Amino acid sequence: MIPFLDLKKLNKPYQDNFKSYFSRFLDSGWFVLGEEVENFENEYAAYCGTTHCIGTANGLDALRIIFEGYKILGKIKAGDHVLVASNTYIATILAIKQAGLIPILVEASLETFNFDLEDLKRKITSQTKVILPTHLYGLLADMDRVSDFAKANQLLIVSDCAQSHGARDKHGNRSGSLAHAAAHSFYPTKNLGALGDGGAVTTSDEQLAKIISQYRNYGFRKRYVAQYAGVNSRLDELQAGFLRIKLKDLDALNQKRKAIAMRYFSEIDNEHIILSKYNEKEDHVFHLFVVRCKHRDLLQEYLSKRKITTIIHYPVPPHKQEALSELNGLSFPVCEQIHDEVLSISTDPNLTQAEVSTIINALKEFTC
Ligand SMILES: Cc1ncc(COP(=O)(O)O)c(C=O)c1O
Structure with a gap:
């Protein structure tokens, strides 16, 4: 049988590196939010072309936490509308709902498997605050036109890059840098896949990045002192190390x-x-x-x-x-x-x- 994706074969070339990293990880005695996560965040931000990357536990949380960050910043509030392609993966919609926002579904295009841009235009109302393109199957949405709509209507763009790691637009910019904030999943089958769950937010908004890096860790400003009512959604130190090895390829x-x-x-x-x-x-x-x-x-x-x-x-x-x-x-x-x-x-x-x-x-x- 020809498998759809042979994960054993995919990860085999990294086996020695994974094992020596695991020994170092074990010896370090530091398992959560340490040097590996920070190094991965810096390397992935540089790869995407953003100033910041914040690791999260998975892609769903990455999206949800972006919304929570914008709520804290006062840029959106519960009940605001988010325009999203009707054929996206269910996690995209769940993230919108979990953040207390309303998903407004936009008809899909047979050609791009993304939103139909004419329907997107029709769906913009005074309650719309965010456009959420999912770069489904790895193909970028038409971000030039999405950005034009967003600018003309003063909307935020939050993108779902779970399936588009590394894709570049016609200007050479990577998918993670084409929105105000972008969510990534490192689920094992993704183009950049961990050996378990993982996710990240990329953004060049310093204020948002600071809030998200606190929010994913109980909202702590410093140890045991919470500024926000956050969540526990941290990228594992172990997965960050594996991802650093795989990012090079x-x-x-x-x-x-x-x-x-x-x-x-x-x-x-x-x-x-x-x-x-x-x-x-x-x-x-x-x-x-x-x-x-x-x-x-x-x-x-x-x-x-x-x-x-x-x-x-x-x-x-x-x-x-x-x-x-x-x-x-x-x-x-x-x-x-x-x-x-x-x-x-x-x-x-x-x-x-x-x-x-x-x-x-x-x-x-x-x-x-
Ligand atoms: C388009 C899309 N959005 C969101 C997610 C959610 O990512 P995760 O499974 O890491 O929570 C996925 C992954 O399955 C996805 O394909």
Whole structure:
């Protein structure tokens, strides 16, 4: 079976480094918020092109804590509206809700799998305070236009970069630097993945960064003295060390994902399978390579019989989730079509050329 992402193989080259780091970590006797977290934060901020990075326990918390920080700064308040793509991952919506804000879903675009910018414009009201682009599947949202809307309407941009580590826009800027604040997840399957949970906020807003670095640690100004009613959401010292080792290879691994995607684009030719549009100028880090097919379930079953693993990202849109009952009455036909038709094909950087060929041939030969 060709796996979707072989995490054992992905982490194997780092095994010796991980083990020697683990020995140092154990010997250090310092396990939470120490030198490794600080070093990772500095290195990841430099990589993203922001002045600050603050490690958190996961990507969901990173987003939620950004909102809490803006609430403390008085830039937003409970009940404010956040514009978000209707086809984002559920964690994006949960973070908005957990911060006491209202998610306003925007219809999706079949071409970019991001929000439909015309619908985004229509949805802006006096209650809108934030635009939240998710760079879904690793493809950047059109941040030039999003920034124009945000500026014209005095809105904050908070981005969800969980799937877009390392992506650069046409000006060469990394995804983590394209918003007022950006949230990252280092869940093991992400392009930069830890060996457990992890997350971070990147921003060049010094005031926000200071609040977030306190907020993630009970809101402490100094030990045991709380300025804010914060949370416990710290990036582990252990995970920070692993992430520092892997960060050095992120660009090279993204290039491998891209090379696989380029083969898919140039070699898959099947009237039943629609490939997404890809603008050469924009960087796409192919966290996922997503195709559309009217007979998606048949296609997935067929590929499984050919020993090819695929995953659906995602089968149920947020507004149809039982957990988000207040959104259940809404209708987003394009978003729903996306959920009915998408199938993710592996961009595991360790796929061999022969495995890529097997996947391509299977996709070429699919009939229904
Ligand atoms: C788009 C998106 N947003 C948010 C998250 C949440 O990240 P985490 O699982 O680290 O909380 C994820 C990760 O699964 C994601 O893919």
